[in-house]
Amino acid sequence: MKVLVVGSGGREHTLVWKIAQSKLVEKIYCAPGNGGIGELAECVDIAADDIKGLLNFALDNSIDLTVVGPEVPLSLGIADCFEEKGMRIFGPGGKGAMLESSKAFSKDFMIRNKIPTAAYKVYYEPEEAKFELDGFGYPVVIKADGLAAGKGVIIAQNREDAISAIDDILTVKKFGDAGSRIIVEEFLVGKEASILAFVDGKVAAPMVSAQDYKRALDNDGGLNTGGMGAVSPAFYYDDKTTAIVERDIIQRTVDALKAEDICYKGVLYFGIMITEKGPKVLEYNTRFGDPETEVVLLRLESDLVEIMNSVIDGKLGAQKIQWKVEQAVCVVMASGGYPEHYEKGYEIKGLDKAAKIDGVTVFHAGTKKVSDRIVTSGGRVLVVSAIAKDFNLAREKAYKAIGDIGFEKAHYRRDIGRM
DSSP states (O other), rough: OOOEEEEEHHHHHHHHHTTTTTTTTEEEEEOOOOOOGGSSEEEOOTTOOOOOHHHHHHHHHOOOOEOOHHHHHHHTTHHHHHHHHTTEESOHHHHHHHHOHHHHHHHHHHHHHHBEEEBBEEEEEEHHHHHHGGGGOOEEEESSSSSOOTTEEEEEHHHHHHHHHIIIIIIIIGGGGGSSSEEEEEEOOEEEEEEEEEEESSSSEEOOOBBEEOEGGGGGGGEOOOSSEESSTTTOOOOOHHHIIIIIIIIIHHHHHHHHTOOOEEEEEEEEEEEEEEEEEEEESSSSOOTHHHHHHGGHHHHHHHHHHHHHOOOGGGOOOOSSSSEEEEEEEEEEETTTOOOOOOOOOOOOOOOTTTEEEESSSEEEEEEEEEESSSSSEEEEEEEEHHHHHHHHHHHHHHHHHTTTTOOOOSSSTOO
16 A cells, blocks of 8 residues: 655654554655654655645555644545545544534534533623633633644633733734634633544544643643643543543544534544543544654554554444553653744754664654754654653653753653653
8 A cells, every 4th residue: 555644743753653564555655744754754745734736646646545644634624625536535524623623613512412521602802702701710711713733722820811812812813813713611620631532434442541741841831832742541541431431422422423414534532621520521633632642653553554444444343453551651852942932953963872762762743854964843843752561661761762862952841751
């Protein structure tokens, strides 16, 4: 098979890495790829949101399977376009992708289908939102409706912060068109878990649990980011919670999608808050999470391409998926200043040495190759992942590898993997 992976981040490097292990695959392309992906796949200079360009490339090169990493091409309907031309693609169509591309749509979907979630209201006008703020209590969650690269969620600790967030999104347009409306939502107290599931339109196969660290600084300080690290399994996701989530959230979601005539095939991500009143959905993502993928796929024993084919063919129920019992930790090495202003173009050293540590895999997120050097080209630069018999050993391996890697103004959290 010839496989095309769409995207350029750490998630896509992990997908390419796992796909390359499949006995079914003879050639991998990645569009546009990055400095690390180029070691496993042929990188193609086509942007992830250039749907026409990607489709033409797939047709011209007789691609057997296209795997979509990021949310933007999914929201633009890439799966619909490919399927219309008879091409096999892993990812939901535009209607299904709205579970992520519109938070208002996803919240309405949850409420009408009795999927447990936080109380909320949608606002278009800043003054109305400000007038009703106090009814939600504090802290309060303010969300831009559309896609904002994981940065459109603000947890406001008081009224002043909430008003500032509302103005930033609706008036200043900090997130552009993604902020044409906002969701104001009650703040849920509890422990978070990330649950990804393969979905073939009627059946869901949950993956092993994960837990990510969204704040930029140690002890959950600083700004929200796209993710500064993750662990798998999640610390607080016990058997009782698993059973409730799989019955009342995952399968109920899949059944509701089918009932609403949304043929959902791909990965569905459930951001879960485990509260005193039971697990509730914080958000849906309609693709592999990042950086959760960098720990979850480390633990996958089965052939990922076989699973993806079974999803596309609607035969997921017959697929036996095996997982490793070991535990995994990943730590993001970011550019100084991320998630706000940061510089690019710094040379990265020590990658070869870090990769020699047993159980460690370094996934590239924001890198590019310049001559024979790998340099930084994004906010999240590397995702240093490790798998071992327990979290302590996995953490030790990951941070040892980080100690071998260096680039100017590198920033990372030092508490990933601690309960």
